[in-house]
Amino acid sequence: MINLYPLPYYNERKLPINMLVIHSMAHNAAEGIKQLETLKLSVHYVIDYDGRIFQCVSEDKRAWHAGVSYWRKITDINSCSIGIEVCHRSLGQSKFNQKQIKSLIDLSRDIINRYHIAPTMIVGHSDIAPKRKPDPGKDFPWRELAANNIGIWFGSRFSSENDIIKMLSDIGYDTEDEISIKASSYAFCRRFLSGKIKKRPVRKVLEHPFDDEDENLLKDKEFIKTLQNVHYQYLMYEKNGL
Template identity: 40%
Template sequence: MMSFPADFSGAVVQPSPNYGERVGLEGPDMLLLHYTGMSTPESALDWLCSKESQVSSHYFVHLDGSILQLVQEKDRAWHAGAGSWRGRADINSQSIGIEIANAGHPGGLPDYPKVQIEAVIALCLDCIRRWNIPTERVLGHSDIAPVRKVDPGEKFPWGELHAAGVGHWVEPTPIMGGRFFQRGDQGQPIKALQSMLALYGYPTDVDGVFSDKMAGEVAAFQRHFRPQRVDGVADFSTIDTLHRLLTSLPAYRSEAT
């Protein structure tokens, strides 16, 4: 495998053979964050660099904060799989993939070490600056592939990243009582909620039916933006947090005026 100069100055290059050309784009406009979900960082890294796996990422962030670059940013790494965001599929062509060493849900969802998150923030800030990536396009794997994926998980500190200048965030509305929507519900209120999810970017069917698929999309939203309770039930806290996220987007505000 040919080596290459690191795009991020803090990274050490360890080439993966698993990449291709971006399709329809000259460069990325999204950051996609993953956890490795394997028992050890070493086994995850071996898998990402093995030709037989047919998977890779642009970057790999170790528990101690050290960073490896596996694929050049100009190239298309194979990390996202099937998914979409704002109606666009082929997430691999749109994104820079960052794998973060963490055993994830299979390993009991351990906390992310502070030094590791600091490294993730530094890497993201550098990518955002160089590629002019919008704040709302820093996403988790579970955002673009609800139901199918759950990483980087509800313990990932999105609020901490936002405070450092990475990603879109509002403080979640407190969980309280009141009306809620769940599997089996139908009607105009469901359709309105689906429209909000779709407007933010989720691959939601706007059909007025709270299906199992929609429950998975609500859970994915909660996992990122309201992680205190991830249950797929659209309570007031979930809906209000979504509304506040939408109204804080410049594009949404300009359409509303």
Template identity: 40%
Template sequence: MDELIDFESPSPNWNERKLPISMVVLHYTGMESAEAALAQLCDPAREVSAHYLIEEDGAVHRLVREDRRAWHAGRSYWRGVTDVNSASVGIELVNPGHEFGYRPFPDAQMEALLPLLSGIVQRHDIPRANVVAHSDIAPARKQDPGELFDWDLLAAHRLALRTPRAQMPSPYENDGAFFLALERFGYDISDQPAAVRAFQRRWRPHIIDGVVDGECSAILFALLLDRDTGRTR
């Protein structure tokens, strides 16, 4: 593990976990530089942190030990868990985000993420369905890591779920049935348009409009079917 770490950049912003680790949350920093992001994540006055930060050139910083509860998720929810900070490892990817000039994640950055994420998943026996975006766990507040993040690369390495091909008309009779299924999959549906946008950003990023349609419904149905048959481990 230590051979993957380029810099120890300890943050004081952590406390003790209250839950076992069962998920990984991926973020972008959403700031103009790596230096600015590190300064914020290590500033006790800001009360935010993550376990790791990966620069665009692939350099990996460790900020908080995995056995500690970093403060990266904020108010969030996933599959019944409301204290996501206690249950997760948080990884920040340096990227200016939607506010400062969102751009694709460089190959070097993604190549550094793969072994780091693989080690975390193996150490804690985290299912692929629980490798999630910040936007998945906080749909009404967050967009990161966003529609340009290469989830297919992670899926090819069995580190995240693959995106199903939508090959059927909508299996749900109405939007209400869709939202019940979306909640069953793991999303907070209290803000329904936001929940749909988060789902689209992750699973159908070429159209993010917050509108339930047949393609979204078919993708969700396939995801739940895979989970129920045990193919999401």
């Protein structure tokens, strides 16, 4: 069952729907939606701690959740995406409640089927805004979602590519300049290699959720191997539709 909690902040889409963006917010649904209202923002769905789903904006409208963002050359992500907020007290720094994940899986599957969203187009907010956003967080269960056909995880095969920038860019990340490359690498780890994530999203780093002093990540062998793993999977999808 979906509860309605309408927000007035939306406009008309300029692109067809082909993406799903997952967020987390450090509030319960009622507080979180109030906060969106105060900030004149919105999102299509909010999943509360207990798995209840609230809808704030109709799917055919352009909700205001992604902000300045980039994925696979698309910059107006609000126009082509459906946004889901998952309530989580520590902003994805600890396990999510199974009831929420079940609701999220059911809702996402329904959206993906209705709009034929490709697994390569299912992202977290930090994937599309890596310089600004840490959500849905390092403990968000991407692997479990992929096991339910939501998004891509990696297997045991590796791409033969060695160029980090090319791999990040092929997957979808922004690699426009040096800072984007660092931020995207960090976002990649938050999603696929969370053991590398040291920076917690406390309030003062919310708008700067990566370590730009860290020169080591781009040379880290485990990072490069995982990137080759994930890159292989994205290329396979492009080639064969998995």
